[in-house]
Amino acid sequence: MKILVVDDEALLVKGIRFNLQNEGYKVITASDGLEALQLVQTQNPDLVVLDVMMPNMDGMTACSKIREFSDVPIILLTAKTEDMDKLMGFDHGADDYLTKPFNILELKARIRALLRRAGTAERRTPSHHLTTGSITLDLDGRNAYKSGVMVELTAKEFDVIEFLMRNPNRVYSREALLDTIWAYEYRSDIRTVDVHIRRLREKLEENPAEPKHILTKWGVGYYFKK
Amino acid sequence: MKILVVDDEALLVKGIRFNLQNEGYKVITASDGLEALQLVQTQNPDLVVLDVMMPNMDGMTACSKIREFSDVPIILLTAKTEDMDKLMGFDHGADDYLTKPFNILELKARIRALLRRAGTAERRTPSHHLTTGSITLDLDGRNAYKSGVMVELTAKEFDVIEFLMRNPNRVYSREALLDTIWAYEYRSDIRTVDVHIRRLREKLEENPAEPKHILTKWGVGYYFKK
DNA sequence: AATATGGATGCGCGGTTTTTTCATGGGAAC
DNA sequence: GTTCCCATGAAAAAACCGCGCATCCATATT
Numbered sequence: 001m002k003i004l005v006v007d008d009e010a011l012l013v014k015g016i017r018f019n020l021q022n023e024g025y026k027v028i029t030a031s032d033g034l035e036a037l038q039l040v041q042t043q044n045p046d047l048v049v050l051d052v053m054m055p056n057m058d059g060m061t062a063c064s065k066i067r068e069f070s071d072v073p074i075i076l077l078t079a080k081t082e083d084m085d086k087l088m089g090f091d092h093g094a095d096d097y098l099t100k101p102f103n104i105l106e107l108k109a110r111i112r113a114l115l116r117r118a119g120t121a122e123r124r125t126p127s128h129h130l131t132t133g134s135i136t137l138d139l140d141g142r143n144a145y146k147s148g149v150m151v152e153l154t155a156k157e158f159d160v161i162e163f164l165m166r167n168p169n170r171v172y173s174r175e176a177l178l179d180t181i182w183a184y185e186y187r188s189d190i191r192t193v194d195v196h197i198r199r200l201r202e203k204l205e206e207n208p209a210e211p212k213h214i215l216t217k218w219g220v221g222y223y224f225k226k
Numbered sequence: 227m228k229i230l231v232v233d234d235e236a237l238l239v240k241g242i243r244f245n246l247q248n249e250g251y252k253v254i255t256a257s258d259g260l261e262a263l264q265l266v267q268t269q270n271p272d273l274v275v276l277d278v279m280m281p282n283m284d285g286m287t288a289c290s291k292i293r294e295f296s297d298v299p300i301i302l303l304t305a306k307t308e309d310m311d312k313l314m315g316f317d318h319g320a321d322d323y324l325t326k327p328f329n330i331l332e333l334k335a336r337i338r339a340l341l342r343r344a345g346t347a348e349r350r351t352p353s354h355h356l357t358t359g360s361i362t363l364d365l366d367g368r369n370a371y372k373s374g375v376m377v378e379l380t381a382k383e384f385d386v387i388e389f390l391m392r393n394p395n396r397v398y399s400r401e402a403l404l405d406t407i408w409a410y411e412y413r414s415d416i417r418t419v420d421v422h423i424r425r426l427r428e429k430l431e432e433n434p435a436e437p438k439h440i441l442t443k444w445g446v447g448y449y450f451k452k
Numbered sequence: 453a454a455t456a457t458g459g460a461t462g463c464g465c466g467g468t469t470t471t472t473t474c475a476t477g478g479g480a481a482c
Numbered sequence: 483g484t485t486c487c488c489a490t491g492a493a494a495a496a497a498c499c500g501c502g503c504a505t506c507c508a509t510a511t512t
Contacts, residue, residue: 068395140396142446154470155445191488192472198489209489218480219487380459417499418461424500435500444469445498 001115002026002043006036006059007051007077016049019104020111033057033065037148040066042134047115049107050094052078060092067093069129069136069145073114077102130165132226135204135213137162144204151203156181160196161204164214164224173221197222227341228252230269232262232285233277233303242275245330246337259283259291263374266292267362273341275333276320278304286318293319295355295362295371299340303328356391358452361430361439363388370430377429382407386422387430390440390450399447423448 003020007013008031017027028043030036034056040048048066052059063074076094096110128139136145142158144151153161159181164172172180174193182188197216201208215225229246233239234257243253254269256262260282266274274292278285289300302320322336354365362371368384370377379387385407390398398406400419408414423442427434441451 138395141449142397142443155443156471188471189473191474194488195472195490201489216488382460414460415462417463420499420501421461442499445471 001047002028002045003111004028004030004036004039004043004045004048006030006033006049006054006062008032008054009051015104016107019108023108025111033059033062036062037065038134040070040072041131041136041145041148044131045072047111048072048074049111050074050076052076063092063094065148068150069131069138069148075107075110075114130162132165132168132224133213134206135165137165146204147206153200153203157196157200157203160193161200161214161224164222168224168226171217171220171223176221193222227273228254228269228271229337230254230256230262230265230271230274232256232259232275232280232288234258234280235277241330242333245334249334251337259285259288262288263291264360266296266298267357267360267371267374270357271298273337274298274300275337276300276302278302289318289320291374294376295364295374301333301336301340356388358391358394358450359439360432361391363391372430372432379426379429383422383426383429386419387426387440387450390448394450394452397443397446397449402447419448 001024003025005013005016005020005027006029007016010031013029013031017029020027028039028045030039032054033050036048036050037057039045050059050063054062057065059076059078063076066072066074073095074093075096075098076092077098077100079100095114098107098110130137130139134147137143137158138145139162142153142155144153144158144161160177163177163181174190177193178188178190197214198208201211201214205211205214213225215223217223227250229251231239231242231246231253232255233242236257239255239257243255246253254265254271256265258280262274262276263283265271276285276289280288283291285302285304289302292298292300299321300319301322301324302318303324303326305326321340324333324336356363356365360373362374363369363384364371365388368379368381370379370384370387386403389403389407400416403419404414404416408418423440424434427437427440431437431440439451441449443449
Protein backbone atom coordinates (compact mmCIF):
# COMPACT_ATOMS: atom_id res chain seq x y z
CA MET A 1 0.00 0.00 0.00
CA LYS A 2 1.45 3.32 -1.11
CA ILE A 3 0.56 6.57 0.65
CA LEU A 4 1.27 10.07 -0.59
CA VAL A 5 1.84 12.64 2.19
CA VAL A 6 1.69 16.29 1.18
CA ASP A 7 2.69 19.13 3.52
CA ASP A 8 5.16 22.01 3.37
CA GLU A 9 6.32 21.46 6.94
CA ALA A 10 9.29 19.14 6.40
CA LEU A 11 9.44 18.07 10.03
CA LEU A 12 5.82 16.98 10.15
CA VAL A 13 6.20 15.05 6.91
CA LYS A 14 9.25 13.31 8.31
CA GLY A 15 7.31 12.28 11.41
CA ILE A 16 4.37 10.93 9.46
CA ARG A 17 6.66 9.10 7.06
CA PHE A 18 8.46 7.38 9.95
CA ASN A 19 5.23 6.28 11.56
CA LEU A 20 3.56 5.03 8.41
CA GLN A 21 6.63 3.17 7.21
CA ASN A 22 6.77 1.42 10.60
CA GLU A 23 3.23 0.35 9.87
CA GLY A 24 4.37 -1.26 6.62
CA TYR A 25 3.19 1.37 4.14
CA LYS A 26 5.28 2.72 1.30
CA VAL A 27 5.42 6.51 1.65
CA ILE A 28 6.03 9.14 -0.99
CA THR A 29 5.95 12.86 -0.21
CA ALA A 30 5.38 16.24 -1.79
CA SER A 31 5.61 19.76 -0.37
CA ASP A 32 2.95 21.59 -2.39
CA GLY A 33 -0.26 21.04 -4.29
CA LEU A 34 1.20 21.10 -7.77
CA GLU A 35 3.76 18.45 -6.92
CA ALA A 36 1.01 16.41 -5.28
CA LEU A 37 -1.08 16.52 -8.42
CA GLN A 38 1.79 15.21 -10.51
CA LEU A 39 2.63 12.43 -8.08
CA VAL A 40 -0.96 11.21 -7.90
CA GLN A 41 -0.90 11.04 -11.67
CA THR A 42 2.44 9.33 -12.10
CA GLN A 43 2.75 7.21 -8.94
CA ASN A 44 -0.86 6.20 -8.50
CA PRO A 45 -0.88 6.03 -4.66
CA ASP A 46 -3.54 4.11 -2.73
CA LEU A 47 -4.27 7.02 -0.39
CA VAL A 48 -3.39 10.72 -0.07
CA VAL A 49 -2.88 12.81 3.09
CA LEU A 50 -3.15 16.45 2.09
CA ASP A 51 -2.48 19.59 4.13
CA VAL A 52 -4.76 22.54 3.41
CA MET A 53 -2.30 25.39 3.90
CA MET A 54 0.43 25.12 1.31
CA PRO A 55 2.28 27.28 -1.21
CA ASN A 56 1.72 27.05 -4.97
CA MET A 57 -1.60 25.27 -4.75
CA ASP A 58 -3.58 24.87 -1.55
CA GLY A 59 -4.89 21.52 -0.42
CA MET A 60 -8.54 22.18 -1.18
CA THR A 61 -7.85 23.11 -4.77
CA ALA A 62 -5.48 20.20 -5.18
CA CYS A 63 -8.14 17.90 -3.78
CA SER A 64 -10.74 19.09 -6.29
CA LYS A 65 -8.29 18.75 -9.14
CA ILE A 66 -7.28 15.25 -8.13
CA ARG A 67 -10.94 14.29 -8.08
CA GLU A 68 -11.22 15.29 -11.71
CA PHE A 69 -9.24 12.26 -12.72
CA SER A 70 -8.91 9.94 -9.72
CA ASP A 71 -11.00 8.34 -6.99
CA VAL A 72 -8.05 7.78 -4.63
CA PRO A 73 -9.09 8.22 -0.95
CA ILE A 74 -8.01 11.63 0.40
CA ILE A 75 -7.60 12.85 4.00
CA LEU A 76 -7.41 16.64 4.42
CA LEU A 77 -5.38 18.21 7.24
CA THR A 78 -6.20 21.67 8.55
CA ALA A 79 -4.65 23.87 11.20
CA LYS A 80 -7.67 25.55 12.77
CA THR A 81 -11.12 24.32 13.58
CA GLU A 82 -12.64 27.41 11.95
CA ASP A 83 -11.05 26.46 8.63
CA MET A 84 -12.54 23.05 9.12
CA ASP A 85 -16.01 24.58 9.03
CA LYS A 86 -15.32 26.24 5.73
CA LEU A 87 -13.91 22.99 4.43
CA MET A 88 -16.91 20.93 5.35
CA GLY A 89 -19.19 23.32 3.53
CA PHE A 90 -17.73 22.95 0.10
CA ASP A 91 -17.53 19.62 -1.54
CA HIS A 92 -13.94 19.09 -2.42
CA GLY A 93 -14.42 15.38 -2.65
CA ALA A 94 -12.25 14.58 0.36
CA ASP A 95 -13.08 11.36 2.22
CA ASP A 96 -11.99 12.45 5.68
CA TYR A 97 -10.73 15.48 7.62
CA LEU A 98 -8.33 15.96 10.54
CA THR A 99 -7.47 19.04 12.62
CA LYS A 100 -3.88 19.83 13.56
CA PRO A 101 -2.34 19.10 15.92
CA PHE A 102 -3.54 15.53 15.64
CA ASN A 103 -2.68 12.32 17.35
CA ILE A 104 -0.63 10.11 15.03
CA LEU A 105 -2.63 7.15 16.26
CA GLU A 106 -5.80 8.79 15.03
CA LEU A 107 -4.28 9.41 11.62
CA LYS A 108 -3.25 5.78 11.40
CA ALA A 109 -6.70 4.64 12.42
CA ARG A 110 -8.39 6.80 9.80
CA ILE A 111 -6.00 5.59 7.12
CA ARG A 112 -6.76 1.97 8.01
CA ALA A 113 -10.49 2.68 7.91
CA LEU A 114 -10.33 4.41 4.56
CA LEU A 115 -8.21 1.75 2.93
CA ARG A 116 -10.57 -0.92 4.17
CA ARG A 117 -13.57 0.99 2.87
CA ALA A 118 -11.92 1.63 -0.50
CA GLY A 119 -11.06 -2.03 -0.81
CA THR A 120 -14.57 -3.33 -0.24
CA ALA A 121 -17.14 -0.62 -0.78
CA GLU A 122 -18.17 -0.05 -4.34
CA ARG A 123 -16.69 3.05 -5.90
CA ARG A 124 -18.89 6.06 -6.37
CA THR A 125 -19.85 6.53 -10.01
CA PRO A 126 -17.23 4.42 -11.71
CA SER A 127 -15.23 6.95 -13.63
CA HIS A 128 -13.91 6.02 -17.01
CA HIS A 129 -10.30 6.94 -17.31
CA LEU A 130 -7.30 5.76 -19.27
CA THR A 131 -3.90 6.54 -17.75
CA THR A 132 -0.32 6.07 -18.86
CA GLY A 133 2.56 7.89 -17.21
CA SER A 134 1.55 11.51 -16.77
CA ILE A 135 -1.22 11.36 -19.39
CA THR A 136 -4.81 10.57 -18.47
CA LEU A 137 -7.81 10.50 -20.76
CA ASP A 138 -11.25 11.33 -19.39
CA LEU A 139 -13.43 9.21 -21.64
CA ASP A 140 -16.67 10.77 -20.40
CA GLY A 141 -15.64 14.39 -20.62
CA ARG A 142 -13.51 13.76 -23.70
CA ASN A 143 -10.62 15.72 -22.25
CA ALA A 144 -7.10 14.86 -21.21
CA TYR A 145 -4.98 15.49 -18.13
CA LYS A 146 -1.25 16.15 -18.34
CA SER A 147 0.35 15.79 -14.91
CA GLY A 148 -3.05 16.43 -13.42
CA VAL A 149 -3.70 19.60 -15.40
CA MET A 150 -6.68 19.52 -17.69
CA VAL A 151 -6.03 19.96 -21.39
CA GLU A 152 -8.89 20.47 -23.82
CA LEU A 153 -8.82 18.24 -26.87
CA THR A 154 -10.81 18.73 -30.05
CA ALA A 155 -13.03 15.92 -31.30
CA LYS A 156 -10.55 14.47 -33.78
CA GLU A 157 -7.60 14.88 -31.46
CA PHE A 158 -9.43 12.91 -28.84
CA ASP A 159 -10.38 10.18 -31.30
CA VAL A 160 -6.77 9.76 -32.37
CA ILE A 161 -5.20 9.67 -28.90
CA GLU A 162 -7.92 7.40 -27.56
CA PHE A 163 -7.32 4.88 -30.32
CA LEU A 164 -3.56 4.97 -29.85
CA MET A 165 -3.78 4.68 -26.06
CA ARG A 166 -6.19 1.78 -26.28
CA ASN A 167 -3.69 -0.03 -28.48
CA PRO A 168 -0.31 0.96 -27.05
CA ASN A 169 3.10 -0.13 -28.33
CA ARG A 170 1.62 -0.93 -31.68
CA VAL A 171 2.52 0.96 -34.84
CA TYR A 172 -0.21 2.19 -37.17
CA SER A 173 0.37 3.51 -40.66
CA ARG A 174 -1.24 6.77 -41.64
CA GLU A 175 -3.51 4.81 -43.95
CA ALA A 176 -4.61 2.54 -41.13
CA LEU A 177 -5.36 5.51 -38.89
CA LEU A 178 -7.34 7.20 -41.61
CA ASP A 179 -9.29 4.00 -42.20
CA THR A 180 -10.19 3.45 -38.55
CA ILE A 181 -10.56 6.97 -37.19
CA TRP A 182 -11.73 8.83 -40.27
CA ALA A 183 -13.69 5.71 -41.22
CA TYR A 184 -16.29 6.44 -43.85
CA GLU A 185 -15.69 10.14 -44.10
CA TYR A 186 -14.17 11.73 -47.13
CA ARG A 187 -10.70 10.25 -47.46
CA SER A 188 -8.44 13.14 -46.65
CA ASP A 189 -4.81 13.79 -47.39
CA ILE A 190 -2.38 11.49 -45.67
CA ARG A 191 -0.51 14.41 -44.08
CA THR A 192 -3.57 15.24 -42.01
CA VAL A 193 -2.50 12.56 -39.59
CA ASP A 194 0.86 14.26 -39.09
CA VAL A 195 -0.83 17.48 -38.10
CA HIS A 196 -3.03 15.82 -35.53
CA ILE A 197 -0.04 14.02 -34.07
CA ARG A 198 1.76 17.33 -33.83
CA ARG A 199 -1.14 18.99 -32.00
CA LEU A 200 -1.35 16.09 -29.58
CA ARG A 201 2.35 16.29 -28.85
CA GLU A 202 2.07 20.05 -28.25
CA LYS A 203 -0.76 19.50 -25.80
CA LEU A 204 0.27 16.30 -24.04
CA GLU A 205 4.05 15.88 -24.15
CA GLU A 206 6.33 17.59 -21.63
CA ASN A 207 8.69 18.39 -24.47
CA PRO A 208 6.92 18.12 -27.84
CA ALA A 209 10.24 18.07 -29.68
CA GLU A 210 11.26 14.93 -27.82
CA PRO A 211 8.05 13.01 -27.31
CA LYS A 212 8.05 10.21 -24.75
CA HIS A 213 4.72 8.59 -25.61
CA ILE A 214 3.41 9.77 -28.95
CA LEU A 215 6.17 8.39 -31.18
CA THR A 216 7.06 8.15 -34.84
CA LYS A 217 8.10 4.85 -36.44
CA TRP A 218 10.20 6.01 -39.34
CA GLY A 219 8.87 5.03 -42.73
CA VAL A 220 5.89 3.28 -41.12
CA GLY A 221 3.64 5.46 -38.99
CA TYR A 222 2.90 6.37 -35.37
CA TYR A 223 2.37 4.60 -32.06
CA PHE A 224 1.72 5.28 -28.38
CA LYS A 225 4.49 3.99 -26.14
CA LYS A 226 3.34 2.81 -22.73
CA MET B 227 -24.05 19.02 12.36
CA LYS B 228 -23.70 22.44 10.75
CA ILE B 229 -25.66 25.47 11.93
CA LEU B 230 -26.05 28.78 10.13
CA VAL B 231 -26.45 31.79 12.46
CA VAL B 232 -27.75 35.00 10.86
CA ASP B 233 -27.80 38.33 12.70
CA ASP B 234 -26.37 41.79 12.08
CA GLU B 235 -25.25 42.19 15.70
CA ALA B 236 -21.68 40.89 15.52
CA LEU B 237 -21.34 40.50 19.29
CA LEU B 238 -24.42 38.33 19.61
CA VAL B 239 -23.29 36.15 16.72
CA LYS B 240 -19.91 35.70 18.34
CA GLY B 241 -21.55 34.60 21.59
CA ILE B 242 -23.84 32.11 19.91
CA ARG B 243 -20.97 30.76 17.83
CA PHE B 244 -18.87 30.18 20.94
CA ASN B 245 -21.65 28.38 22.75
CA LEU B 246 -22.67 26.18 19.83
CA GLN B 247 -19.11 25.24 18.96
CA ASN B 248 -18.57 24.19 22.56
CA GLU B 249 -21.55 21.94 22.06
CA GLY B 250 -19.78 20.30 19.11
CA TYR B 251 -21.66 21.98 16.26
CA LYS B 252 -19.97 23.49 13.24
CA VAL B 253 -21.06 27.11 12.90
CA ILE B 254 -21.20 29.36 9.85
CA THR B 255 -22.51 32.92 10.01
CA ALA B 256 -24.09 35.65 7.92
CA SER B 257 -25.07 39.23 8.73
CA ASP B 258 -28.09 39.77 6.49
CA GLY B 259 -30.87 37.92 4.72
CA LEU B 260 -29.35 37.92 1.27
CA GLU B 261 -26.13 36.41 2.51
CA ALA B 262 -28.12 33.86 4.47
CA LEU B 263 -30.01 32.80 1.37
CA GLN B 264 -26.80 32.18 -0.50
CA LEU B 265 -25.20 30.25 2.35
CA VAL B 266 -28.21 27.97 2.71
CA GLN B 267 -27.93 27.30 -0.99
CA THR B 268 -24.20 26.69 -1.13
CA GLN B 269 -23.38 25.30 2.33
CA ASN B 270 -26.46 23.25 2.98
CA PRO B 271 -26.58 23.69 6.78
CA ASP B 272 -28.57 21.33 9.01
CA LEU B 273 -30.30 24.18 10.86
CA VAL B 274 -30.68 27.97 10.58
CA VAL B 275 -31.00 30.56 13.38
CA LEU B 276 -32.41 33.72 11.82
CA ASP B 277 -32.87 37.17 13.32
CA VAL B 278 -35.95 39.09 12.15
CA MET B 279 -34.53 42.63 12.16
CA MET B 280 -31.78 42.84 9.58
CA PRO B 281 -30.60 45.08 6.72
CA ASN B 282 -30.90 44.06 3.05
CA MET B 283 -33.45 41.36 3.58
CA ASP B 284 -35.36 40.86 6.85
CA GLY B 285 -35.56 37.49 8.53
CA MET B 286 -39.20 36.80 7.70
CA THR B 287 -38.66 37.34 3.98
CA ALA B 288 -35.47 35.31 4.03
CA CYS B 289 -37.33 32.54 5.82
CA SER B 290 -40.04 32.41 3.16
CA LYS B 291 -37.52 32.41 0.37
CA ILE B 292 -35.48 29.63 1.93
CA ARG B 293 -38.65 27.57 2.19
CA GLU B 294 -39.08 27.77 -1.57
CA PHE B 295 -36.19 25.44 -2.09
CA SER B 296 -35.18 23.91 1.24
CA ASP B 297 -36.73 22.12 4.20
CA VAL B 298 -33.91 23.00 6.61
CA PRO B 299 -35.19 23.65 10.18
CA ILE B 300 -35.36 27.39 10.95
CA ILE B 301 -35.51 29.22 14.30
CA LEU B 302 -36.57 32.88 14.13
CA LEU B 303 -35.26 35.41 16.65
CA THR B 304 -37.18 38.62 17.41
CA ALA B 305 -36.52 41.58 19.66
CA LYS B 306 -39.96 42.37 21.08
CA THR B 307 -42.79 40.17 22.23
CA GLU B 308 -45.28 42.29 20.26
CA ASP B 309 -43.47 41.40 17.02
CA MET B 310 -43.65 37.83 18.07
CA ASP B 311 -47.45 37.96 17.99
CA LYS B 312 -47.39 39.30 14.46
CA LEU B 313 -44.87 36.66 13.48
CA MET B 314 -46.95 33.80 14.77
CA GLY B 315 -49.86 35.03 12.71
CA PHE B 316 -48.17 34.73 9.35
CA ASP B 317 -46.87 31.47 8.10
CA HIS B 318 -43.28 32.02 7.15
CA GLY B 319 -42.48 28.36 7.42
CA ALA B 320 -40.29 28.76 10.49
CA ASP B 321 -40.13 25.80 12.85
CA ASP B 322 -39.61 27.68 16.10
CA TYR B 323 -39.48 31.23 17.55
CA LEU B 324 -37.47 32.88 20.31
CA THR B 325 -37.70 36.37 21.88
CA LYS B 326 -34.58 38.39 22.64
CA PRO B 327 -33.00 38.53 25.08
CA PHE B 328 -33.05 34.79 25.39
CA ASN B 329 -31.33 32.31 27.58
CA ILE B 330 -28.58 30.56 25.61
CA LEU B 331 -29.54 27.32 27.30
CA GLU B 332 -33.02 27.63 25.84
CA LEU B 333 -31.63 28.19 22.35
CA LYS B 334 -29.43 25.12 22.70
CA ALA B 335 -32.38 23.04 23.90
CA ARG B 336 -34.57 24.13 20.99
CA ILE B 337 -31.78 23.39 18.51
CA ARG B 338 -31.34 19.91 19.96
CA ALA B 339 -35.07 19.30 19.73
CA LEU B 340 -35.34 20.50 16.14
CA LEU B 341 -32.36 18.50 14.97
CA ARG B 342 -33.73 15.37 16.60
CA ARG B 343 -37.10 15.90 14.98
CA ALA B 344 -35.54 16.67 11.57
CA GLY B 345 -33.35 13.61 11.88
CA THR B 346 -36.36 11.33 12.00
CA ALA B 347 -38.63 13.30 9.71
CA GLU B 348 -36.10 13.54 6.92
CA ARG B 349 -35.85 9.81 6.65
CA ARG B 350 -39.57 9.62 6.01
CA THR B 351 -39.87 12.38 3.44
CA PRO B 352 -36.55 13.16 1.88
CA SER B 353 -36.73 16.47 0.05
CA HIS B 354 -35.82 16.04 -3.55
CA HIS B 355 -33.28 18.56 -4.66
CA LEU B 356 -30.27 18.56 -6.91
CA THR B 357 -27.76 21.36 -6.40
CA THR B 358 -24.58 22.45 -8.13
CA GLY B 359 -23.07 25.87 -7.58
CA SER B 360 -25.86 28.42 -7.69
CA ILE B 361 -28.23 26.13 -9.62
CA THR B 362 -30.75 23.99 -7.76
CA LEU B 363 -33.36 21.71 -9.26
CA ASP B 364 -36.59 21.10 -7.38
CA LEU B 365 -37.38 17.57 -8.53
CA ASP B 366 -40.85 17.62 -6.99
CA GLY B 367 -41.95 20.99 -8.29
CA ARG B 368 -40.01 20.52 -11.52
CA ASN B 369 -38.64 24.03 -11.27
CA ALA B 370 -35.18 25.45 -10.82
CA TYR B 371 -33.53 27.98 -8.52
CA LYS B 372 -30.78 30.31 -9.66
CA SER B 373 -29.01 31.78 -6.60
CA GLY B 374 -32.15 31.05 -4.60
CA VAL B 375 -34.48 32.76 -7.06
CA MET B 376 -37.11 30.55 -8.61
CA VAL B 377 -37.05 30.06 -12.35
CA GLU B 378 -39.86 28.30 -14.17
CA LEU B 379 -38.82 25.56 -16.54
CA THR B 380 -40.96 23.96 -19.20
CA ALA B 381 -41.36 20.18 -19.27
CA LYS B 382 -38.67 19.49 -21.87
CA GLU B 383 -36.29 22.03 -20.42
CA PHE B 384 -36.55 20.33 -17.06
CA ASP B 385 -36.01 16.90 -18.57
CA VAL B 386 -32.86 18.06 -20.31
CA ILE B 387 -31.26 19.84 -17.34
CA GLU B 388 -32.20 17.03 -14.94
CA PHE B 389 -30.52 14.45 -17.15
CA LEU B 390 -27.40 16.56 -17.57
CA MET B 391 -27.15 17.37 -13.86
CA ARG B 392 -27.58 13.74 -12.88
CA ASN B 393 -24.66 12.89 -15.13
CA PRO B 394 -22.29 15.82 -14.74
CA ASN B 395 -18.94 16.26 -16.50
CA ARG B 396 -20.00 13.85 -19.16
CA VAL B 397 -20.44 14.83 -22.77
CA TYR B 398 -23.57 13.75 -24.63
CA SER B 399 -24.06 14.04 -28.35
CA ARG B 400 -27.28 15.58 -29.64
CA GLU B 401 -28.29 12.16 -30.89
CA ALA B 402 -27.77 10.62 -27.46
CA LEU B 403 -29.85 13.35 -25.84
CA LEU B 404 -32.65 12.90 -28.36
CA ASP B 405 -32.56 9.15 -27.77
CA THR B 406 -32.73 9.36 -23.99
CA ILE B 407 -34.85 12.44 -23.38
CA TRP B 408 -37.08 12.43 -26.43
CA ALA B 409 -37.05 8.64 -26.21
CA TYR B 410 -39.80 7.09 -28.25
CA GLU B 411 -41.40 10.29 -29.40
CA TYR B 412 -41.26 11.41 -32.96
CA ARG B 413 -37.57 11.89 -33.70
CA SER B 414 -37.24 15.62 -34.07
CA ASP B 415 -34.55 17.67 -35.74
CA ILE B 416 -31.13 17.59 -34.19
CA ARG B 417 -31.15 21.38 -33.80
CA THR B 418 -33.95 21.10 -31.31
CA VAL B 419 -31.39 20.18 -28.70
CA ASP B 420 -29.48 23.42 -29.38
CA VAL B 421 -32.58 25.47 -28.80
CA HIS B 422 -33.34 23.84 -25.46
CA ILE B 423 -29.76 24.31 -24.37
CA ARG B 424 -30.03 27.97 -25.30
CA ARG B 425 -33.22 28.44 -23.28
CA LEU B 426 -31.65 26.73 -20.27
CA ARG B 427 -28.63 28.99 -20.48
CA GLU B 428 -30.85 32.07 -20.68
CA LYS B 429 -32.73 30.96 -17.60
CA LEU B 430 -30.01 29.42 -15.45
CA GLU B 431 -26.66 30.94 -16.31
CA GLU B 432 -25.50 34.24 -14.80
CA ASN B 433 -24.14 35.22 -18.21
CA PRO B 434 -25.72 33.07 -20.94
CA ALA B 435 -23.05 34.17 -23.42
CA GLU B 436 -20.37 32.69 -21.19
CA PRO B 437 -21.97 29.69 -19.55
CA LYS B 438 -20.23 28.20 -16.53
CA HIS B 439 -22.17 24.95 -16.21
CA ILE B 440 -24.17 24.23 -19.35
CA LEU B 441 -21.29 23.81 -21.77
CA THR B 442 -20.65 22.89 -25.37
CA LYS B 443 -18.06 20.32 -26.36
CA TRP B 444 -17.17 21.35 -29.86
CA GLY B 445 -17.88 18.77 -32.49
CA VAL B 446 -19.34 16.39 -29.92
CA GLY B 447 -22.27 17.73 -27.94
CA TYR B 448 -23.17 19.22 -24.56
CA TYR B 449 -22.39 18.57 -20.90
CA PHE B 450 -23.05 19.92 -17.43
CA LYS B 451 -19.91 20.98 -15.65
CA LYS B 452 -20.00 20.52 -11.92
C1' DA C 453 -66.19 26.34 -32.52
C1' DA C 454 -63.11 30.09 -32.97
C1' DT C 455 -59.39 32.29 -30.95
C1' DA C 456 -55.48 33.17 -27.97
C1' DT C 457 -51.46 31.62 -25.60
C1' DG C 458 -47.26 29.37 -24.78
C1' DG C 459 -44.16 25.57 -25.76
C1' DA C 460 -41.62 22.76 -29.07
C1' DT C 461 -39.55 22.54 -33.42
C1' DG C 462 -37.33 23.91 -38.02
C1' DC C 463 -34.37 26.80 -40.79
C1' DG C 464 -30.71 29.85 -42.32
C1' DC C 465 -27.22 33.40 -41.71
C1' DG C 466 -22.93 34.88 -39.75
C1' DG C 467 -19.14 34.32 -36.94
C1' DT C 468 -16.01 31.06 -34.73
C1' DT C 469 -13.38 26.84 -34.24
C1' DT C 470 -11.66 22.89 -36.18
C1' DT C 471 -9.79 20.33 -39.83
C1' DT C 472 -7.32 19.98 -43.90
C1' DT C 473 -4.08 21.47 -47.23
C1' DC C 474 0.24 23.20 -48.64
C1' DA C 475 5.12 24.79 -48.65
C1' DT C 476 9.51 24.62 -46.59
C1' DG C 477 13.46 23.17 -44.03
C1' DG C 478 15.72 19.80 -41.28
C1' DG C 479 16.69 14.86 -40.01
C1' DA C 480 17.10 9.99 -40.63
C1' DA C 481 18.45 6.13 -43.36
C1' DC C 482 21.52 4.07 -46.49
C1' DG D 483 26.07 12.86 -50.06
C1' DT D 484 21.72 11.79 -51.63
C1' DT D 485 17.15 10.60 -51.11
C1' DC D 486 13.27 10.14 -48.54
C1' DC D 487 10.49 11.24 -44.87
C1' DC D 488 8.84 13.95 -41.12
C1' DA D 489 8.12 18.39 -38.28
C1' DT D 490 6.58 22.90 -38.41
C1' DG D 491 4.28 27.24 -39.65
C1' DA D 492 0.73 29.42 -42.01
C1' DA D 493 -3.41 29.79 -44.31
C1' DA D 494 -7.41 28.04 -46.85
C1' DA D 495 -11.48 25.23 -46.46
C1' DA D 496 -14.89 22.97 -44.00
C1' DA D 497 -17.58 22.04 -40.11
C1' DC D 498 -19.96 23.61 -36.41
C1' DC D 499 -22.54 26.44 -33.11
C1' DG D 500 -25.42 30.51 -31.49
C1' DC D 501 -29.15 33.19 -32.43
C1' DG D 502 -33.18 35.35 -34.48
C1' DC D 503 -37.31 34.32 -36.50
C1' DA D 504 -41.04 31.57 -38.52
C1' DT D 505 -43.94 27.66 -37.99
C1' DC D 506 -46.35 23.97 -35.95
C1' DC D 507 -48.97 22.10 -32.29
C1' DA D 508 -51.50 21.40 -27.97
C1' DT D 509 -54.14 23.36 -24.57
C1' DA D 510 -56.83 26.95 -22.41
C1' DT D 511 -60.18 30.68 -22.99
C1' DT D 512 -64.14 32.91 -24.69
